[in-house]
Amino acid sequence: GNSVTQMEGPVTLSEEAFLTINCTYTATGYPSLFWYVQYPGEGLQLLLKATKADDKGSNKGFEATYRKETTSFHLEKGSVQVSDSAVYFCALKISNYQLIWGAGTKLIIKP
Amino acid sequence: DAGVIQSPRHEVTEMGQEVTLRCKPISGHNSLFWYRQTMMRGLELLIYFNNNVPIDDSGMPEDRFSAKMPNASFSTLKIQPSEPRDSAVYFCASSTSGSSYNEQFFGPGTRLTVL
Numbered sequence: 001g002n003s004v005t006q007m008e009g010p011v012t013l014s015e016e017a018f019l020t021i022n023c024t025y026t027a028t029g030y031p032s033l034f035w036y037v038q039y040p041g042e043g044l045q046l047l048l049k050a051t052k053a054d055d056k057g058s059n060k061g062f063e064a065t066y067r068k069e070t071t072s073f074h075l076e077k078g079s080v081q082v083s084d085s086a087v088y089f090c091a092l093k094i095s096n097y098q099l100i101w102g103a104g105t106k107l108i109i110k111p
Numbered sequence: 112d113a114g115v116i117q118s119p120r121h122e123v124t125e126m127g128q129e130v131t132l133r134c135k136p137i138s139g140h141n142s143l144f145w146y147r148q149t150m151m152r153g154l155e156l157l158i159y160f161n162n163n164v165p166i167d168d169s170g171m172p173e174d175r176f177s178a179k180m181p182n183a184s185f186s187t188l189k190i191q192p193s194e195p196r197d198s199a200v201y202f203c204a205s206s207t208s209g210s211s212y213n214e215q216f217f218g219p220g221t222r223l224t225v226l
Contacts, residue, residue, distance in 0.1 A: 043115070043202050043217025044154075089154065097208065098144060098167070099215075101154040 002027045004092050006102035013080055014110050017063075021075040021105045023090035032093040033057075033066055033073040038104070039086045047075075047088070085109045115218035117203050123224045132221045135184055136205030144215060145178055145188050146202040154202075159211040160186065161208055193225045 007022040025033065032051045038046040048057030055066035063079045073090060090102040116135040124130055135141050144156040159167040163180045171178070175194070178187040190197055200222050204215040 028131050041219070043204070044215075045217065046214045097144075097161070097206075098160055100157065103153045 004102040009106035017040040019077040036089040117218035132188040134203030140205035142208040144204040148200045201206045
């Protein structure tokens with residue numbers, strides 16, 4: 001079946017550190033992949049997406065590359081800020097409206 | 112645009128009471144989603160409407176839950192009777208529909224506590 005696995009949190013880093021949040025998936029075919037972010041007290045919002053193998057999604061300094069060979073879509077940022085503290089969700093598209101969501105990874109950035 | 116609007120933001124009620132959550136989607140969006148978020152189960156899709164018609168309600172946990180969308184600018188999620196295990200954050204999201212996936216825009220959520 002379809003599933004998304006994210007690394008467990010919380011992930012705690014110091015400001016300006018390099019960030020990686022791992023996401024792997026199982027799916028039939030070649031689905032689109034997404035990262036959503038949830039800031040405290042808010043709803044989720046789309047951070048970036050990739051629709052086919054080898055695509056790189058990027059936004060606000062975050063990047064993720066769709067790796068078909070490893071079925072992965074890891075989120076990276078070169079230098080995190082305190083304002084990046086949030087919960088990050090990896091998601092897999094299985095229809096034109098439905099997503100399979102990862103469990104979310106809480107990121108804490110300390111000044 | 113004001114974004115997706117949900118009310119109330121917080122609801123505390125006693126077991127057995129009826130709870131109604133409300134959502135106003137972004138103007139022009141014709142797809143609407145209700146989600147439930149808990150620590151144990153993560154984010155779950157409860158129901159999906161397209162052009163005000165329920166298309167997929169397979170995520171609705173049981174008959175105590177019902178959802179309506181009487182027009183393009185309003186939807187409700189009702190729980191009757193409520194139980195402590197219904198305590199969660201409920202999100203409404205909207206998007207435009209089409210042959211490919213379109214970004215879902217989430218409201219701020221309603222935090223429900225059933226005592």
